């Protein structure tokens with residue numbers, strides 16, 4: 001085991017553990033945000049730079065600080081490493097800059113976006129966003145497209161995190177979409193707008209950190225915070241049948257996987273409980289589910305209602321305008 005100190009808290013982890021996962025072992029606000037890393041998807045991470053942290057000492061053997069901030073999702077800990085996340089002003093300022101970059105092209109259409117309330121970029125914008133934009137050029141724009149009859153792609157909102165590509169690679173038997181082109185032309189596409197029509201394709205909706213991939217059976221039906229999330233299970237031959245059904249009265253408005261506090265699908269009985277398309281899109285009748293009880297949403301987000309802890313640095317920056 002190796003010892004690492006993150007924001008003055010010591011933790012012991014297996015060699016090879018990343019800084020992000022060591023921080024998750026501690027929990028709370030020591031944990032850096034992650035827009036592209038997803039622990040259940042192999043190879044994810046290293047794309048968005050929201051998880052940057054400061055390494056104040058590299059290791060016991062070489063205690064020099066690392067000159068640049070590092071991506072905590074892809075940097076392994078070393079014995080004696082000292083890491084700063086919430087205790088570093090540099091990290092805070094850089095995260096604000098990354099947020100500003102991500103928002104260059106991402107539209108501020110939260111009032112009409114189905115992801116509002118669950119969007120990681122909305123949370124990041126709330127905590128680090130600036131009131132205005134310095135960007136004068138035109139934003140890149142794409143027409144929304146249908147990817148089959150159940151999934152809508154709003155490429156304008158995509159932050160190119162690659163999570164949906166990894167889902168298609170690792171969960172379905174034939175990936176028919178990917179990221180085409182480079183730079184500001186890069187876009188998620190099936191090229192010929194084919195349906196993504198395999199049993200687990202709907203999971204791209206659950207992993208998308210923003211509102212780029214949304215559920216067409218739920219779009220514009222309700223704001224998520226008006227719905228009651230309930231843990232539910234069903235007999236399913238394709239998946240474990242363990243989901244969250246989002247209800248208004250007796251009606252099921254949408255079905256999602258069970259997400260943990262990092263917005264990732266939980267493990268149940270040692271296996272990640274991805275849900276199949278039949279459970280997600282076709283079982284909207286209460287009689288098809290065994291409702292187990294209310295689901296507590298413990299994510300640090302609008303959906304968790306009244307759980308925003310406003311960072312005093314944010315408040316002072318707003319007041320001073322810096």
Ligand code: SF4
Pocket residue numbers: 157158159160161162163164165188204207208209210212213
């Ligand atoms: S569509 Fe969503 S999940 Fe896919 S790359 Fe874009 S932001 Fe990531």
Ligand code: FES
Pocket residue numbers: 033034035036037045046047048049050051052071072073074
């Ligand atoms: S979560 Fe680390 S770079 Fe995106």
